[in-house]
Each structure stands twice: as C-alpha cells, then as structure tokens.
Amino acid sequence: MAVVLVAVLACVGLRIEHDAGYYECPNCGERYVPTMKAVVMATHMGTSRKLTCPYCGKKGYHKKVLTKNKE
Numbered sequence: 001m002a003v004v005l006v007a008v009l010a011c012v013g014l015r016i017e018h019d020a021g022y023y024e025c026p027n028c029g030e031r032y033v034p035t036m037k038a039v040v041m042a043t044h045m046g047t048s049r050k051l052t053c054p055y056c057g058k059k060g061y062h063k064k065v066l067t068k069n070k071e
C-alpha cells in the first residue's frame with residue numbers, strides 16, 4: 001500500500017515538474033517542453049535532466065527554466 005502511494009506521489013511530482021517549465025538546451029540554447037515520457041526516462045541530476053534536444057538533436061544536461069523567454 002505504501003509503495004503504491006509513493007509511486008503515485010512520484011508520478012504527480014513528475015507531472016507537476018513537467019508542466020511547470022521548460023528545459024534549455026546546453027548546445028543551441030533553445031527552450032522547449034519535452035515529452036512526459038522523456039522526462040520520466042531521463043537521468044536526473046539536480047535541476048537538470050539528460051535529454052535529447054528536438055532542435056539540434058544533441059544529448060546533454062538540459063537545465064530547468066521557468067520561462068520560455070530569455071531575459
């Protein structure tokens with residue numbers, strides 16, 4: 001029962017994280033929202049995730065950002 005609860009909370013947390021912002025590509029600087037599947041599968045390191053950029057196609061640690069526009 002506790003395991004199920006933890007799994008549900010982890011899913012909710014991931015969904016909130018997924019919906020709350022964007023990831024910035026370290027190679028080309030584009031900001032985008034990755035797919036839910038990509039976020040769940042990605043290696044996690046602090047606020048960065050190892051993702052493949054849909055713009056330049058390179059893998060890297062994408063930093064989490066809250067806005068789409070650069071200030």
Ligand SMILES: [Zn+2]
Pocket residue numbers: 025026027028029030053054055056057058
């Ligand atoms: Zn890129």
